[in-house]
Amino acid sequence: QVQLVESGGGLVQPGGSLRLSCAASGSIFIITTMGWYRQAPGKQRELVATITSFSITNYEGSVKGRFTISRDNAKNTVYLQMNSLKPEDTAVYYCYTKHLRGTTVNDYWGQGTQVTVSS
Secondary structure (H helix, E strand, O other): OEEEEEEOOEEEOOOOOEEEEEEEEEOOOEEEEEEEEEEOOOOOOEEEEEEOOOOOEEEOHHHOOOEEEEEEHHHOEEEEEEOOOOHHHOEEEEEEEEEEEOOEEEEEEOOOEEEEEOO
């Protein structure tokens, strides 16, 4: 069992910043990819950013230049620094980790943390 504990969400004004954190605990083997997804009301869950164990990053187009994903492998933690937030960024943000156990790959998701950008 792997638990992902997210924190850092909240209410922020447009142009503000938030930093999301997600720490994995439990039966952790090898975490290959970590990332963040989000789901706004009435919309499908979409990729925000991912980062591999080699620190290769991938961002959704609208967040490029504003968001930065990083990870601390020693702490099994992934972060998402969100700057210049826009109302369109309002969503529930979900932490994601891909774990490798032998040749088996398992995906785990956090419970979600609400990010609301509003004046």
